[in-house]
Amino acid sequence: DGGITQSPKYLxxxxxxxxxxxxxxxxxxxxxxxxxxxxxxxxxxxxxSQIVNDFQKGDIAEGYSVSREKKExxxxxxxxxxxxxxxxYLCASSKFWGGLPQQFFGPGTRLTVL
Amino acid sequence: xxxxxxxQPEMSVQEAETVTLSCTYDTSESDYYLFWYKQPPSRQMxxxxxxxAYKQQNATENRFSVNFQxxxxxxxxxxSDSQLGDAAMYFCAYRSGSQGAQKLVFGQGTRLTINP
Numbered sequence: 001d002g003g004i005t006q007s008p009k010y011l012x013x014x015x016x017x018x019x020x021x022x023x024x025x026x027x028x029x030x031x032x033x034x035x036x037x038x039x040x041x042x043x044x045x046x047x048x049s050q051i052v053n054d055f056q057k058g059d060i061a062e063g064y065s066v067s068r069e070k071k072e073x074x075x076x077x078x079x080x081x082x083x084x085x086x087x088x089y090l091c092a093s094s095k096f097w098g099g100l101p102q103q104f105f106g107p108g109t110r111l112t113v114l
Numbered sequence: 115x116x117x118x119x120x121x122q123p124e125m126s127v128q129e130a131e132t133v134t135l136s137c138t139y140d141t142s143e144s145d146y147y148l149f150w151y152k153q154p155p156s157r158q159m160x161x162x163x164x165x166x167a168y169k170q171q172n173a174t175e176n177r178f179s180v181n182f183q184x185x186x187x188x189x190x191x192x193x194s195d196s197q198l199g200d201a202a203m204y205f206c207a208y209r210s211g212s213q214g215a216q217k218l219v220f221g222q223g224t225r226l227t228i229n230p
Contacts, residue, residue: 033217042118042205042220043159058217090159092218101147101166101209103218105159 002027004106006091011111013078013085021076021109023091030095032074033103036060037088046089049074078111086113116141118208120221127196128229134181135191135224137206145211148182148189149218154202162204165189167211193226201228 004025013019025032031050035043045058049068063082068074074093078085088110092103117140127133139148150162165173165182172180177197181190193200206221 035218040123040222042207042222043218044220045217048217088157092159100164101211101216102149102161102164104161105151108157 004091004093004104006089006106006109008109009107011109013111013113015113016080018077018079019111021078021089021091021111023074023076023106024072025074025091025093025104025106026072027093027104028071029093029104030071031093032068033092033094034058034064034066034074034076035090035092037090037108043090046076085111087111116143116146116208116210116219118206118219118221120206120224122224123222124225124227126227126229127193129196129198131196132192132194133196133226135193135204135206135226137189137191137221139187139189139206139208139219141187141208143210147209147211148180149207149209150178150180150189150191151205151207152200152202153205153223154199159205163191196228198228198230201226 007022033048034046037043047066049055065077090108091106094103119138146167148165152160152162163175177194179192203223205223207218210216
């Protein structure tokens, strides 16, 4: 079945450490996105990528970095510069041209800073 | 910049009854999409329904329907014959109609409780 996978489901980080969240999709989608969800708030866009080797900052990119070396993969690194990284992180994907306009989401990763 | 507002942080409804969740948005664009996503306790985001702004007819998906008022910039979700499995956070979201990768702008969410 086609879909989006995220790993790990839960992640714990010590202050000062960088951590990388994985996102893989086999939907043959061109565009991929990373969102952050905090309690009582909707999702906010961190980064997005339209094609391989290209990505753009979203609304809250500070303290995060991404790469897009393969169409199927869009990992997110939460760096030590991110002041408040504890949150739920969701990866999504969509077709770039044509296709359905909605985004499809992965199951998410819960990051906790100890 | 576009904004989406959900003014009801929490709603509750009796099983089998009908409930309406409110959403308003602000945009200067004429071509866009609106969505309702459901997030159950598993936290998986699930698309409930989609509305294209150029379509006057309100979208329906089984027990779910929308009341899309373009001039008023209102996009409410009606759930008929509520079921226990409908309990979740519901998010209204906006997307520009332009081609390519377009971000979703989300509202704050409405937590829906179904009373048996």
